[in-house]
Amino acid sequence: MNALAKLTTVELKLLVREPGSMFTVLIPLFILVVFGSSIEPGDTVLLPMSLAIAVGLVGLYMLPTTLATYRERGILRRLSTTPLPPANLLVVQLLMQLVLAALACGLLIAVAGTALGARLPGAGWAVAVTFLLGTGAMFSIGLLIAALAANGRTANGIGVLLYFPMAYLAGLMQPADQMPGFLVAVGEYTPLGAFRQSLHEVWSGGSPSLSLLVVMAAYTVVLSAAAARFFRWE
Amino acid sequence: MAVIEVSDLTKSYSGQTVLDGVSFSVEEGEIFGILGPNGAGKTTAVECVEGLRRPDGGSIRVLGLEPGKDGKALRQQIGVQLQHTQLPDTIKVWEALDLYASFYDAPRDWRELVRQWGLTDKRDARFGKLSGGQKQRLFIALALIGNPRVAFLDELTTGLDPQARRATWELIKQVRAEGVTVVLVSHFMDEVEELCDRVAVFDRGGIVALDTPAGLIQGVDAEHRMRFTLMTEADPKALLGGLPGVSGVVRDGQRVVVTGKGDFATAVTAQLARHHVLVTELRIDTRTLDDAFVALTGRSFE
Numbered sequence: 321m322n323a324l325a326k327l328t329t330v331e332l333k334l335l336v337r338e339p340g341s342m343f344t345v346l347i348p349l350f351i352l353v354v355f356g357s358s359i360e361p362g363d364t365v366l367l368p369m370s371l372a373i374a375v376g377l378v379g380l381y382m383l384p385t386t387l388a389t390y391r392e393r394g395i396l397r398r399l400s401t402t403p404l405p406p407a408n409l410l411v412v413q414l415l416m417q418l419v420l421a422a423l424a425c426g427l428l429i430a431v432a433g434t435a436l437g438a439r440l441p442g443a444g445w446a447v448a449v450t451f452l453l454g455t456g457a458m459f460s461i462g463l464l465i466a467a468l469a470a471n472g473r474t475a476n477g478i479g480v481l482l483y484f485p486m487a488y489l490a491g492l493m494q495p496a497d498q499m500p501g502f503l504v505a506v507g508e509y510t511p512l513g514a515f516r517q518s519l520h521e522v523w524s525g526g527s528p529s530l531s532l533l534v535v536m537a538a539y540t541v542v543l544s545a546a547a548a549r550f551f552r553w554e
Numbered sequence: 555m556a557v558i559e560v561s562d563l564t565k566s567y568s569g570q571t572v573l574d575g576v577s578f579s580v581e582e583g584e585i586f587g588i589l590g591p592n593g594a595g596k597t598t599a600v601e602c603v604e605g606l607r608r609p610d611g612g613s614i615r616v617l618g619l620e621p622g623k624d625g626k627a628l629r630q631q632i633g634v635q636l637q638h639t640q641l642p643d644t645i646k647v648w649e650a651l652d653l654y655a656s657f658y659d660a661p662r663d664w665r666e667l668v669r670q671w672g673l674t675d676k677r678d679a680r681f682g683k684l685s686g687g688q689k690q691r692l693f694i695a696l697a698l699i700g701n702p703r704v705a706f707l708d709e710l711t712t713g714l715d716p717q718a719r720r721a722t723w724e725l726i727k728q729v730r731a732e733g734v735t736v737v738l739v740s741h742f743m744d745e746v747e748e749l750c751d752r753v754a755v756f757d758r759g760g761i762v763a764l765d766t767p768a769g770l771i772q773g774v775d776a777e778h779r780m781r782f783t784l785m786t787e788a789d790p791k792a793l794l795g796g797l798p799g800v801s802g803v804v805r806d807g808q809r810v811v812v813t814g815k816g817d818f819a820t821a822v823t824a825q826l827a828r829h830h831v832l833v834t835e836l837r838i839d840t841r842t843l844d845d846a847f848v849a850l851t852g853r854s855f856e
Contacts, residue, residue: 326656330649337644394639401604401634402700403626404657 323404327412335416340382345424348374352428356436364439365495367432368519372454373492374424376512379458380479380486383417384465389472397554406553414459421455439523446522453536454515460543461511467551486512496520508532511539557582557704557735558603563612565598572598573609574759580704585726585736587746587767589843590756596739597637597708599756603737604634604706617703630659633702635693637709637739643682647673647692650681651699658700667695671725687718694722698729705729708739723748743843753843757851771841774849777801778841780819782833784808793829797821 335341348370359366390396390409399406432438441447461482469475487493489506490513496504507513514535518528558580565573573595580586588596601607603614605621605628614621619628641650651664668674671691676684684692690710697705707726711719726749730736740746746753747767755763755770763770784790790810791803799818804811810833812822819838826833 323656326653330645330653333649334642334644390642393641394636395641397606398634398636398639400606401629401632401636402654402657403629403659 324408324412327404327408328415331409331412331416332419335420338382338386340385341420344374344377344382344420345427347377348424348428349431352432352436356432356438359436359438361437362439364520364523365497367428367438368516368523369492369495370428370432371425371519372490372512372516373487374428375421375451375455375458375515376483376487376490376492378417378421378424379455379462380465380483381476382420383414383459383462384469384475384479385472386413386417387463387466388469388475391466391552391554392471394554400553417459417462418455425451441522442525443522443527446527449533450515450518450522450528453533453540454511454518456540457511457515457536457543460540460547463547464543464550467547467549486510489513490516492516509535511536514539555582556580557617558586558737559613559615560599560603561613563599563602563614564610565595565602565607566610571759573602576612576756576759576761578754578761578764580735580737581752582735583730583733584751585730585738585749587750587753588737588739588756589741589743589746589753589847591741594756595759596741596756600706600708600737600739604632605629630700631703633697633700633705633734635697635705635707635710637712639693641681641692643680645681646678647681647684648677650692651695654696654699660701661699662701664695664699667698670728671695672721686713687715687722690714690718690722691725694725694729698734702734704735704737706737706739709741710738711740711742711745719745743847747843755847755850762850763846767843770846770850771843774841774846776841776845776849777813777815778839778845779811779813780822780836780838781809781811782836784810785832785834786830788829788831793831794822794825797825 351373352366352370355366387410396406396409399409429440433440465475465478469478489503489510491499491504491507492512496507496517508517514532518532521528556579560579561577563573563576576595576599588600590596598607602609603616603621605625608622616628617631621628648664648668651667655661655664668677671694673688673691673695676688681689681692694707694710697707711722714722723745726736726738738746738750750767752764752766753770754761763773765773790805794800794803794812797818798821799816800812800814800822802813812818
């Protein structure tokens with residue numbers, strides 16, 4: 321087996337052994353199931369909320385904590401003494417976290433669509449674009465945290481500090497229609513808020529507002545550029 | 555044949571000189587020691603040779619390759635154990651070895667290394683559950699997994715108990731016996747004395763001496779002591795004070811301590827025999843690398 325395939329296999333095993341990855345799947349699923357009993361058929365709020373939570377948790381917790389820990393433990397440095405450049409590990413990790421986010425979302429959609437009778441969206445392209453940009457924005461934040469944090473614990477702490485205000489503004493703590501109007505308006509300019517709102521719009525049968533897509537794209541480009549600029553190998 | 559040739563290496567970090575004209579060469583099949591206190595520039599020098607750091611000046615050749623230019627080809631042929639490196643806590647011993655083996659064109663069989671380094675019982679154990687000694691053995695096994703021609707081992711017995719250190723030393727000798735050239739960075743005198751064929755003594759960014767451990771000790775004419783207890787009455791001061799090399803004679807009851815340089819002990823014992831002075835509990839303090847280091851750098855080691 322070649323090195324990249326083996327690296328992917330091992331990183332996948334490590335991801336499965338990491339308790340955090342279980343939580344990023346279970347927390348949004350728990351929210352979906354608990355509140356799912358009280359939603360009306362055809363609800364377009366709860367599922368987008370739990371999907372945004374799932375992607376947010378992977379982007380803000382799992383990704384930065386894993387990468388910062390790898391640097392802290394000297395694993396990237398150790399790799400740079402082997403014939404396999406350490407950038408491979410970063411790419412494989414990024415893919416793993418994408419797979420984790422996709423699995424969590426797939427599970428949520430499956431449960432919501434079958435057990436809860438929630439509405440599933442029609443337009444495939446709108447779903448794809450929204451997920452692409454939303455995941456891009458959340459992962460860019462994670463990469464920037466990983467670039468700036470000195471170690472895994474700090475990365476985890478920054479993730480926690482960022483997650484709660486972002487989740488609140490994004491309407492993940494309570495449905496947006498129960499929040500003050502100006503906070504909702506502000507929330508749509510945050511990456512997580514723009515993601516949830518455009519998921520909501522897609523699930524409501526429309527296409528996502530261009531402004532929301534632009535917000536997510538802008539965060540993706542700016543934050544990942546900053547992450548690349550500030551990243552240190554050791 | 556020299557497998558590593560370093561000449562006039564310089565490196566500074568933000569105005570602070572870390573390496574100031576370091577030159578040395580390592581011969582094929584030897585264990586080459588790099589000894590010095592923390593902050594002497596040992597690790598920086600080795601990391602430049604490994605290609606992890608770019609020196610400001612000087613030239614480096616490893617197996618005929620330039621680390622800065624031919625890094626990819628070089629990394630196929632060297633094995634490295636770094637200071638302060640860990641693995642993910644949840645990776646299993648065999649997974650780490652199997653993974654690292656896949657990076658190289660002609661790796662060794664990891665099962666054989668597991669046996670050789672006494673990790674058979676720990677094959678399926680997770681890294682986080684290993685003891686300090688087991689982790690260290692795994693790191694050395696990982697440094698050897700690519701079947702390297704040169705292995706760099708940095709502070710390999712730091713944090714190990716005396717028994718584990720001895721066991722590690724035996725294995726390092728075995729590595730040399732297999733034909734691998736070993737560069738050993740250490741701040742332990744006993745380790746260097748035990749293992750190394752030649753030693754470069756680093757101090758304040760430069761090499762202050764380069765020789766065999768025995769050569770370093772002999773080359774430094776440090777004062778040392780011999781002690782004995784008189785069994786017959788004699789005046790040791792009058793008898794021994796004027797002998798070549800002797801610099802001091804102190805008597806305390808029947809016990810005598812003679813201080814001197816060079817081969818003064820032979821002269822002392824000969825003189826005692828000639829005058830039929832019987833002594834017991836004769837002890838000559840052996841000189842060690844510690845003494846050599848103090849003499850070379852003008853300060854104690856730690």
